[in-house]
Amino acid sequence: MSQLAAILGLSGPALTADEARFIRDADPWAFILFARNIDTRAQVRRLTGDLRDAVGRDALIFVDQEGGRVQRLRDPHWRRYPRASAYGAVHAKDPDAGRRAAYLGYRLIADDLRAVGIDADCAPVLDLPQPGADPIISDRAFGDDIDRIVDLAHAAMAGLMCGGVAPVIKHMPGHGRATVDSHLSLPRIDADAQTLAESDFVPFKRLNAAPMAMTAHVVLSDIDPDPVTLSRHAIQSVIRDRIGYDGLLMTDDLDMKALTGNNLAAKTTAVLEAGCDVALQCSGKLPDMKAVAEGARRLSGKSLERARIAELSRLSPQTFDRTDAEAKFDQLMMQVA
Template sequence: MSARAMIFGLKGPVLDEGERRFFHDADPWGFILFARNVESPKQLAKLCVSLRDSVGRNAPVFIDQEGGRVQRLRAPLWREAPPAAVFGKLYRQDREAGIEATWINHRLIAHELAASGIDADCAPCLDLAIKGADAVIGDRAYGDDVEMIAALGQAAMDGLMAGGVAPVVKHIPGHGRADADSHFHLPRVREPLELLEKTDFAPFAALKHAPMAMTAHIVYDALDRQTPATMSDKAVSYIRNETGFDGLLMTDDLSMKALSGSFQEKTQRSLEAGCDLVLHCNGDRTEMDAIADACPPLTGRAAERALAAEAARDRGEGYNFDKGVAALDDLLSGVAA
């Protein structure tokens, strides 16, 4: 695999010539899109073609389409998907209905993404909803019950892959207990390992077979008191050896304020810690230049994991979107207010 161990974003809804040349030379493994890159289904499909043409291969194109607060494709051109907490609420009323509704919702998400050329979704969120924690997770979590999160997380992954979209579970080993928003500050989790293994870490262990996972920019005192998990060899070793996750491990966005150091340093430290590749989202060319300078090609086990993650996009099947919407509406109509 010639691609390099990075995923990049871009500035706007059209790939300009400077970006095209940069991506051609840098050869990132994949791309990630945000609301600033989205205008219409037709424009989005053209953009995805342009991105793949720039590197000359069927590179994965990612987006954050969880539902609720975190969805980049929005009404009126796309469906407004409910937040994860709604499905957790249904699950508590009727386990099978909650699982079915979660699968349908993510099958619908996959249908919409694939129609515009997007084939990887940074979802589901397996973090716990923890009272008193920072609100950055909140209703993005299915709830606080480990068994429920694992069951609904599996249904979400199955729904996405049935539509040919590869899922990324996040934020491993668990973001729900964070005391700050890692977009702006470095959170710390102080609870003992024994508690974390029964709670925050447990959904990721249950879904250790996921094709991809995204790290949490959090210091876990139980794993490494000095370094956030993304750049900690101790934390990544725990994720691999104790949680058992052997899929493709990507960092959360390196431009988030939780991480300190230059972009070259952040890239090197994340990869040296054991992450397979780094993620950079804001499209800033100077920052991407520094990352590209520090980022090697995907080789060895990381390249094997990348190929397996790409294969998770290959299960797309036909689906009646309108019937799916009706079925989901019917299931969710029973959720108590």
């Protein structure tokens, strides 16, 4: 039997007996870790090993490790990485140096993650920030130039994949115009479809071979009154057709306030019926996990095919001299220190 079309969080730094029993029965496709799950290197290695033991397979384990504000593995056990806009600043001075810096930065992140059993990163961000937008994206983006975003996102993805970590581009089809934080409320983007096609959608179209993408919880009012994550029309007409994306499409967190309603089972069913391949739910609360399992279905058809390709995108890490890479990376980033 195939896995449940879900990525689930956990409550703390160790897998509880109740969680282990649930996971064995539900068999979710993958897991995601947050700061609450992360203490030391040895502890994270134990946790990732226990998760895979619970499902009896080499399941993908995700984390948000962009650098800057969004970095779950932090000091004193892991180095801090720059915000994405810092790579953009290097690229503006010297595109070759910017590309090299982004590659090395994300290659180092991959080395950190694989060492503790994490093999999927919810990065890079491809959003195109616009004037007047909420700061939730801002410096998490590589800049406000499409060519620069595409250039650096390619380098970031290469760094992750050379290190054995599968990337997730986000937030498709674009969160850069949102004037509110989708963690707190539902953004409504009123730009017309043609304007979006010539701007916000372009980075995603140019990187549409990425193995995985995360949805934006936003309304595109010229396309559909429902949030993209819940809109069959938006997912098909924009993401699958206009952007040409045929990889695995995962939702952003179902707990975010942009998606109204407290019935997680119904919400899970709705996003999968809208065309998302996998539902992401991050609270780590066991009742919530059970509700998602109730509303989810088993991976099948194109979704199962996309999931298997995503699993294969965590390549075996290439030979890597970390000391040399860190020295070169630090030298490149000194340009914007």
